[in-house]
Amino acid sequence: MKETITANWLSDLAFEAEVNGHKVYMDSTAEHGGKNTGPRPKPLMMVALAGCTGMDVAAILWKMKEKIEAFSVEVEGDITEEHPKKFEAMKVIYRFKGKGINRDNVEKAVRLSNTRYCGVSANYRMAFPITYEIIMEE
Amino acid sequence: MKETITANWLSDLAFEAEVNGHKVYMDSTAEHGGKNTGPRPKPLMMVALAGCTGMDVAAILWKMKEKIEAFSVEVEGDITEEHPKKFEAMKVIYRFKGKGINRDNVEKAVRLSNTRYCGVSANYRMAFPITYEIIMEE
Numbered sequence: 001m002k003e004t005i006t007a008n009w010l011s012d013l014a015f016e017a018e019v020n021g022h023k024v025y026m027d028s029t030a031e032h033g034g035k036n037t038g039p040r041p042k043p044l045m046m047v048a049l050a051g052c053t054g055m056d057v058a059a060i061l062w063k064m065k066e067k068i069e070a071f072s073v074e075v076e077g078d079i080t081e082e083h084p085k086k087f088e089a090m091k092v093i094y095r096f097k098g099k100g101i102n103r104d105n106v107e108k109a110v111r112l113s114n115t116r117y118c119g120v121s122a123n124y125r126m127a128f129p130i131t132y133e134i135i136m137e138e
Numbered sequence: 139m140k141e142t143i144t145a146n147w148l149s150d151l152a153f154e155a156e157v158n159g160h161k162v163y164m165d166s167t168a169e170h171g172g173k174n175t176g177p178r179p180k181p182l183m184m185v186a187l188a189g190c191t192g193m194d195v196a197a198i199l200w201k202m203k204e205k206i207e208a209f210s211v212e213v214e215g216d217i218t219e220e221h222p223k224k225f226e227a228m229k230v231i232y233r234f235k236g237k238g239i240n241r242d243n244v245e246k247a248v249r250l251s252n253t254r255y256c257g258v259s260a261n262y263r264m265a266f267p268i269t270y271e272i273i274m275e276e
Contacts, residue, residue: 001217005181007188009209015192017185019177024162026189033197039158041189041258043143044182047155050145051164051179054153059171071147079139079257086257119217119224120179127264 014038046075046090049130052120053092056113057106064105070097090124092132099138106134152176183262184213184228190258191230194251195244202243208235228262230270237276244272 007017007026013034014027026041028034039047050073061068074093079085094110110132114121121130145155145164151172152165164179166172177185188211199206212231217223232248248270252259259268 001219001223003181003184003215003217004212005184005188006210006212007185007192009192009196009206009211013193013196015189015211017188019181019185020174022163022177024177024182024185025160026185026193028193033200034193036158039160039162041186041193043141043157044162044186044189045258045261046141046143047145047157047162047164048179048182048186050143050155051153051182054145054147055151055164055166055172055179058147058151062171068147072144073147073153074142074144077141079141081139084255084257084260085139086260117222119222120183122222122224123183123262123265126266127261 010037042077042079042085042087045087045124046077049090049092049118049120049124050075053110053113053118056117057094057109060109060112061105064102064109066098066101066105068096068098068101071095086127087124088128090128090130092130093135094132095135095137097137101136103134103136106136110134180215180217180223180225183225184215187228187230187256187258187262187268188213191248191251191256194255195232195247198247198250199243202240202247204236204239204243206234206236206239209233225262226266228266228268230268231273232270233273233275235275239274241272241274244274248272
């Protein structure tokens with residue numbers, strides 16, 4: 001399968017990308033010559049991972065008929081100090097809120113995403129380790 | 139260095155991420171249970187690459203005092219058919235428009251981004267090959 005996106009340079013370090021019919025903006029900080037009109041590209045890599053595994057888990061838990069009140073995916077990334085500054089590890093924290101959610105089902109959903117379904121994490125794991133943690137509250 | 143982002147589940151397969159003070163939305167297609175309220179996560183990986191290398195190249199050409207009228211970065215990705223569906227190659231097409239832009243400078247800027255500065259491409263190259271092409275018009 002082929003995918004294509006285009007990012008157009010706006011001014012200074014600002015770019016506007018067109019992706020699946022939606023606009024995504026990126027920019028750098030004032031310190032580096034930008035105006036912070038959008039996020040930095042590297043954290044977008046973490047957003048892609050959160051969305052990919054988050055969608056898998058939401059879909060699997062829906063099929064398991066688990067009732068989730070709130071669900072968030074936090075990604076922490078460790079970036080090298082030397083150029084090219086790149087990720088050397090990521091940690092994914094899955095947080096669930098809801099009464100009576102079955103923990104085994106949640107663990108199974110997260111495991112299936114991490115081992116079988118999430119292409120973003122499969123790609124990233126070829127470059128650096130990804131660990132995860134599950135936090136549940138009522 | 140540490141970076142952190144959080145993606146909050148909205149409903150169905152829709153997520154809202156907070157990154158560098160900006161919101162980024164992600165969603166799936168109707169075919170897969172979503173409502174297309176935002177882009178898919180995998181193409182966001184391509185957006186991150188376009189922004190990362192685009193900012194490098196824009197900054198280097200600005201330092202070289204090259205006058206660019208228009209500049210875009212297109213990324214084409216090849217995705218595997220089997221699960222986990224992941225990238226197996228990307229191609230980056232840099233398009234420049236402007237009168238009298240020095241091609242050697244453009245090639246140098248693109249090469250520096252690809253070999254020394256762009257952390258996103260450094261990470262991705264550990265997982266799959268990335269090729270590039272430069273297109274210039276007056």
